[in-house]
Amino acid sequence: MVSKKHWAPTASVEVGEVRQSETGAWVVSGRLAPNGTCPECGTPSRQRHGWRCRRIEDFPAQGQAVWIELRVCRWRCLNSDCRRRTFSDREGAVATPYARRTSRQAQLLGHMAHAAGGTPAERLLRRLGIRVSDDTILRQLLRAAQVVPPRARIIGIDDWSWRKSQNYGTIIIDLERRAVIDVLEDRDVGTCTDWLKRHPEVEVISRDRCGLYAQAARQGAPQAEQVADRFHIVQNLRMAIEEQMNLHGRATGRALLSDADNISTAQNLLKSRLAHRKSREEIFKTISVLRQQGLTCSEIGRRTGFPRRSVAKWLQFETPPDRKRAVLKRSSAWYFEEYLKQRWENGIRSGNALLPLIQERGYEGSLSNLQRLLAGWRRAEKEEQEGPTKEDQVLAPVRDPETGHAISPVIAAALCIKPRGKFTLEQARKVEVLKEGSPAFTTMRRLAMRFNGILRGRKADPLPAWIDDAIETDLAPIVRFARTLNRDIDAVRNAIEMEWSNGQAEGQINRLKTLKRAMYGRAGPNLLRARMLPLHHTNETVQFPGVHCLPKRALLSAILGRGEAGCAGKSV
Numbered sequence: 207m208v209s210k211k212h213w214a215p216t217a218s219v220e221v222g223e224v225r226q227s228e229t230g231a232w233v234v235s236g237r238l239a240p241n242g243t244c245p246e247c248g249t250p251s252r253q254r255h256g257w258r259c260r261r262i263e264d265f266p267a268q269g270q271a272v273w274i275e276l277r278v279c280r281w282r283c284l285n286s287d288c289r290r291r292t293f294s295d296r297e298g299a300v301a302t303p304y305a306r307r308t309s310r311q312a313q314l315l316g317h318m319a320h321a322a323g324g325t326p327a328e329r330l331l332r333r334l335g336i337r338v339s340d341d342t343i344l345r346q347l348l349r350a351a352q353v354v355p356p357r358a359r360i361i362g363i364d365d366w367s368w369r370k371s372q373n374y375g376t377i378i379i380d381l382e383r384r385a386v387i388d389v390l391e392d393r394d395v396g397t398c399t400d401w402l403k404r405h406p407e408v409e410v411i412s413r414d415r416c417g418l419y420a421q422a423a424r425q426g427a428p429q430a431e432q433v434a435d436r437f438h439i440v441q442n443l444r445m446a447i448e449e450q451m452n453l454h455g456r457a458t459g460r461a462l463l464s465d466a467d468n469i470s471t472a473q474n475l476l477k478s479r480l481a482h483r484k485s486r487e488e489i490f491k492t493i494s495v496l497r498q499q500g501l502t503c504s505e506i507g508r509r510t511g512f513p514r515r516s517v518a519k520w521l522q523f524e525t526p527p528d529r530k531r532a533v534l535k536r537s538s539a540w541y542f543e544e545y546l547k548q549r550w551e552n553g554i555r556s557g558n559a560l561l562p563l564i565q566e567r568g569y570e571g572s573l574s575n576l577q578r579l580l581a582g583w584r585r586a587e588k589e590e591q592e593g594p595t596k597e598d599q600v601l602a603p604v605r606d607p608e609t610g611h612a613i614s615p616v617i618a619a620a621l622c623i624k625p626r627g628k629f630t631l632e633q634a635r636k637v638e639v640l641k642e643g644s645p646a647f648t649t650m651r652r653l654a655m656r657f658n659g660i661l662r663g664r665k666a667d668p669l670p671a672w673i674d675d676a677i678e679t680d681l682a683p684i685v686r687f688a689r690t691l692n693r694d695i696d697a698v699r700n701a702i703e704m705e706w707s708n709g710q711a712e713g714q715i716n717r718l719k720t721l722k723r724a725m726y727g728r729a730g731p732n733l734l735r736a737r738m739l740p741l742h743h744t745n746e747t748v749q750f751p752g753v754h755c756l757p758k759r760a761l762l763s764a765i766l767g768r769g770e771a772g773c774a775g776k777s778v
Contacts, residue, residue, distance in 0.1 A: 231271040234264070238295045242281035245296065247288040251281040255292045262300065263307040266335025274308070276300070311336070312346055319347035320741055323725055344733060351736035355388040356380070357405065362412040363419050364711040365393045366718055377718060377738075379711045381412060386714055389735040395422045402426025412706045414438045420694065434697035435708035436661060442690070443657060444619045446683040447650050451615035490526040497521055537571040539564070539579040550583065604643035606636060613640060618647065623654045646681055653684065666699040714738070
């Protein structure tokens, strides 16, 4: 038997005895105060109506479970005017009503679920002596999750994918506290707008170049300033430069076919915008010719740019292999291709006129799907009549004179936006070669350096002049990029002059993806939100009944020490 001064779950519990059961678990018998107070009228009472034994699990001791057997009395209310006749003891400091474990153990389960998840927390708690299932742990986490997001002045908003290219959600970050404040199930404009309307305290919204969030910010928080992310702005510029350099052919970084192989330049399989128009028969013929010359699959791959395994697969056939096409459904306009071609040749070329005709034959798709098919036919006819435009013309690739390899558009775009002071000797040599071989690269290099200077100078006054100069060039991708900046000029100005960016949101998205994959698809919206948001009691310190207030890092050691101290008869 151990006296009360050595161990007690709270000060309100009087310990009777501490014993060890046959299974090795510790059982602590106790009772509450010898009187009760009516919760309805507040009248104290000492007239007992009855009692019951309540069994609650507490922190383990020495790897063994600890059970508290509380004698809960039921009292008669002495106030004749009170509508209550009887009432039971309230042990809120020990456990919540109908709970099977103490409040501090439930709080521990919430912490473990938030930090490790369901199954890892279950394995760890079993080693500590708490036998609980992963489902129970996750349910406790959902109970402890924040219901109302905290208030924030400066937020970052970005999207993340439930399933890539299919379903997307939205994450909202408090940039000042560097913490997640909410996770939305989708990225619809209406959902984001409603969230922003419920939080009028928002003053600054950092976002990427997505138009959905720009529209939601204008509708839901017109008082807030929008900040475009600087990384995405530079990335858009690099993609525009890469698109322009694609006109020189998308090289593989490998040597091109030599003249000794009697293969013309037109037969080089460059990954350019027009490469997909080459027939599979021509590709198969090229590979077969090189094979007849006695070249290996690896050598053919180095000369053509195709992977070695693809070359070996093609050489297994006597004729070009046919691509396996997916079975067309009635929701696709291509299902009615033959009928549409007949109507097209007869002069019916309007989507609105063709739609009811194919709907009579079972078409289940939308007008936009049909319009996309017809737009491709119109572009093909225009190219046949007028020839390829300047943008579609493939220029001679720019080659490195030392290696003979064509410089990839990806590498050219990266070198175009990189400051000269950070070049290696090889990169500086490639830049000079690109300037000599491509006048467009020289123009884009000059514009890119000016743009980098504006970003680093943190002053947006030169931005309008830069946009005008970019629009005056005849480079279509650069012109589109400049016009996009002009449409979002206020957010771009704030991105240059203000310190906020969306980097924190990108980092939190990586954390979100890690948690989602670690839970093997069990993370629904509510559970994923509970794990991403901080718990109520994890902001600064954690307070347990009967335990000193400790920092978060010392939480686990305090819990373990508390359980062991109880068994050893030491007070905390």
